């Protein structure tokens with residue numbers, strides 16, 4: 272199949288889309304490559320300026336590349352819509368040269384091709400293809416962040432502040448391999464638990480010791496019971512552990528990392544409170560436990576406003592000749608960081624992708640045009 276025929280016409284939009292996508296994919300954009308990510312922001316700034324939009328780079332600190340903010344209504348105080356995709360990838364420097372953007376039949380490959388550079392380019396092309404009347408009517412903000420893959424630590428507050436001025440949001444992570452979009456996402460709390468015991472010789476003087484490892488093992492077992500896979504959906508996972516100083520020493524220290532996930536912030540808060548309570552009551556006298564909550568990703572729950580947006584997207588899909596499904600996802604995205612501003616947000620608006628964060632990452636080319644058409648129709652319904 273010749274994919275260039277799909278957008279056959281005077282503008283040959285798919286061909287141009289893939290060219291623009293290739294330019295971004297062939298640029299190393301691991302989150303820590305601030306130069307590469309900023310270059311990607313510059314490229315997108317150029318594209319939005321060519322559309323006649325106000326586009327500016329946003330300084331989010333020296334640890335990360337620049338973000339991009341673009342709007343068709345620079346004077347607007349409130350936005351009808353916020354569109355988001357992230358500029359960074361998970362891949363190390365050199366990946367772009369080692370396996371550059373490539374097309375094989377219906378499949379495109381290359382680092383970040385679907386996560387999330389196809390989403391970045393889709394926003395641009397949806398706006399290029401939009402009815403000028405819709406663009407005239409709607410105040411649209413586009414924000415592209417440089418650090419999603421490391422948890423958006425530098426950009427979350429920025430995105431939330433724009434979201435708080437917007438009525439609704441669309442996040443252009445890739446659609447699921449089966450084409451589904453995402454209507455809700457679990458939030459995540461990440462904590463480090465430090466257990467402090469008392470060292471002693473395990474042969475000569477074991478009773479004098481207080482084992483931090485033993486206490487940690489008991490606590491890990493107990494907090495695992497907080498998981499409720501089939502009920503509330505709360506999960507508590509201890510994903511990392513280290514401790515002890517030598518095999519013949521009663522362990523004076525143990526540290527483990529815990530990931531709490533839930534559909535609502537309230538459920539996460541409750542699980543965290545129980546873990547804190549357990550920490551305040553060690554099972555071994557003389558052991559102390561402290562907790563360092565270092566990562567907070569709010570939940571993106573289902574809501575009434577969200578359901579209205581989902582219904583509009585379903586209608587837009589229908590108008591674009593697509594039938595789509597929705598999923599509730601356990602993984603987080605930038606949509607989570609926008610959700611607390613109380614507006615409706617939907618995710619997975621990008622073309623269909625698969626195998627993100629791996630060498631097998633790919634993009635389904637024949638999903639590009641229909642998904643963009645869907646977004647164009649959606650703009651007419653907002």
Ligand SMILES: [Zn+2]
Nearest residue numbers: 386420627628
């Ligand atoms: Zn990713």
